[in-house]
Amino acid sequence: MTGQGLQDFLRDYEAAHPHDVCTVDREVSLDQDISAAVWELAERGQHPLLRFPRVAGADREVVTNLFASRPRIERMLGAEPGELHETYQRRAAAAMPMSEVDDGPVGDRVDTGDRVDLRSLPLLTHFATDLGPYITSGIVVAEDSDTGRGNLSYHRSVVASATSLGTSLHSRGDLWRLLQDAAAGGRRLPVAMVIGAHPLFMLAASARVGFGVDEREIAGGLLGEPLEVVRTPTHGLRVPASAEVVLEGEIDPAADEDEGPFGEFSGYSSDRSTRNRIDVCTVMQRSGAVWLDVVGGNSHEHLNLGRVPREAEMIAKLKDRFGSVVAVHYPQSGTHFHCYVAVDQRRPGEARQALLGLLGWDPYLKTVVAVDADVDVTSDSEVLWALATHFQPGRDMMVVDGLPGSALDPSADKLGTTSRLALDATRGEGFDAQRIKISAAARTVGREIAIDALADPAG
Ligand SMILES: Cc1cc2nc3c(=O)[nH]c(=O)nc-3n(C[C@H](O)[C@H](O)[C@H](O)COP(=O)(O)O)c2cc1C
Numbered sequence: 039m040t041g042q043g044l045q046d047f048l049r050d051y052e053a054a055h056p057h058d059v060c061t062v063d064r065e066v067s068l069d070q071d072i073s074a075a076v077w078e079l080a081e082r083g084q085h086p087l088l089r090f091p092r093v094a095g096a097d098r099e100v101v102t103n104l105f106a107s108r109p110r111i112e113r114m115l116g117a118e119p120g121e122l123h124e125t126y127q128r129r130a131a132a133a134m135p136m137s138e139v140d141d142g143p144v145g146d147r148v149d150t151g152d153r154v155d156l157r158s159l160p161l162l163t164h165f166a167t168d169l170g171p172y173i174t175s176g177i178v179v180a181e182d183s184d185t186g187r188g189n190l191s192y193h194r195s196v197v198a199s200a201t202s203l204g205t206s207l208h209s210r211g212d213l214w215r216l217l218q219d220a221a222a223g224g225r226r227l228p229v230a231m232v233i234g235a236h237p238l239f240m241l242a243a244s245a246r247v248g249f250g251v252d253e254r255e256i257a258g259g260l261l262g263e264p265l266e267v268v269r270t271p272t273h274g275l276r277v278p279a280s281a282e283v284v285l286e287g288e289i290d291p292a293a294d295e296d297e298g299p300f301g302e303f304s305g306y307s308s309d310r311s312t313r314n315r316i317d318v319c320t321v322m323q324r325s326g327a328v329w330l331d332v333v334g335g336n337s338h339e340h341l342n343l344g345r346v347p348r349e350a351e352m353i354a355k356l357k358d359r360f361g362s363v364v365a366v367h368y369p370q371s372g373t374h375f376h377c378y379v380a381v382d383q384r385r386p387g388e389a390r391q392a393l394l395g396l397l398g399w400d401p402y403l404k405t406v407v408a409v410d411a412d413v414d415v416t417s418d419s420e421v422l423w424a425l426a427t428h429f430q431p432g433r434d435m436m437v438v439d440g441l442p443g444s445a446l447d448p449s450a451d452k453l454g455t456t457s458r459l460a461l462d463a464t465r466g467e468g469f470d471a472q473r474i475k476i477s478a479a480a481r482t483v484g485r486e487i488a489i490d491a492l493a494d495p496a497g
Pocket residue numbers: 174175189190191192193194195206207208209210211212213214243244245246247332340343344345
């Protein structure tokens with residue numbers, strides 16, 4: 039590790055993997071150009087880390103698409119190919135206390151009082167359907183006033199005035215709980231928003247962990263060394279010493295602010311929002327800061343960042359508890375709502391046990407499908423083939439109603455209360471159809487023909 043800052047990571051990563059980083063030399067606007075580039079590249083199967091040094095109206099470089107590729111996330115964690123989830127779990131489990139330092143680069147410039155102007159930040163508009171420009175990579179740090187234990191979570195935020203942001207706590211996680219506690223005590227909740235930090239800090243921030251588990255310590259586990267933190271000037275919240283930008287302020291539980299619509303991970307524009315307001319009293323920035331953006335909607339980056347820690351936890355839990363589980367995959371097509379699981383079933387019903395485990399543990403999942411071990415769960419079309427040929431709706435389907443889910447599922451009610459569906463597409467007992475086969479010898483001939491034909495398509 040040669041530094042805990044985003045720019046340390048960018049420098050080292052670009053030196054080691056220059057072909058996975060694309061610097062766009064032409065000038066782009068803050069209005070949708072960057073989302074459009076991410077979308078057009080993804081449609082061509084490309085997910086490079088993107089750097090935009092020339093953005094009209096921005097006083098600094100914009101960096102995005104950091105988490106759009108799973109191989110890149112593997113490299114961030116130093117994982118072998120295909121060992122993303124195991125590596126994440128192992129390193130997250132090695133959580134370690136933070137190391138508080140007196141100062142760090144984030145304190146290079148500190149603006150307070152009349153010098154705070156959030157409108158000077160280079161916020162991007164991501165979709166034509168958004169309310170306006172948004173902060174999309176903002177990680178809110180809050181601390182329990184009794185224990186000092188911290189919480190990290192992402193909250194989309196729109197600039198409402200020079201010193202205030204509209205934000206949403208719709209996922210009703212631990213920040214929501216801390217805000218309820220503050221409201222009950224008649225207090226405002228001090229918060230800090232980190233915009234641009236080491237990608238492993240960002241991964242830790244997306245983990246859904248128990249109340250009181252401090253994700254800053256998980257960040258230390260992922261980094262392999264204690265996270266270096268400094269205290270914010272007014273409220274003394276501990277934030278990464280090498281962050282690009284930190285906004286410090288308070289949420290008044292009684293205040294209300296316009297927020298949304300915003301392009302969400304479901305692929306829909308959502309105005310479901312808790313409409314909270316953050317009043318900002320301090321802006322901290324390192325000199326030469328870059329602006330880190332996460333393109334929202336159902337982009338690869340938004341989905342990967344949101345779910346890699348959750349997938350890792352679910353896969354570990356599932357394999358640990360159910361010995362028949364051999365593979366688990368959350369398909370891109372299902373946003374956060376679908377999961378496929380392959381089982382090597384030794385007793386009837388084992389696949390169903392695994393399906394019910396998943397539906398109970400993962401708060402976002404809505405439809406889960408079990409297949410046999412020979413079906414490739416990373417392929418939507420193989421799973422749909424198994425469903426087409428092994429599954430009988432009257433026999434193999436389980437529906438559970440009235441569970442808490444995601445408020446951003448447009449088919450659920452506004453709180454996200456949802457039904458969940460388990461589909462058992464394993465062959466099961468008594469299934470006697472034979473899968474078609476081609477002999478190994480013929481496959482060799484076929485392969486040679488295919489290679490020739492592709493090398494000389496006209497011939
Ligand atoms: C890129 C990204 C953006 C997110 N935006 C929001 C948001 O605007 N509001 C929200 O309530 N949750 C949002 N989330 C989800 C929370 O950050 C996530 O559920 C968090 O881990 C909750 O953790 P907690 O239970 O520790 O508070 C977002 C997640 C990611 C990865």
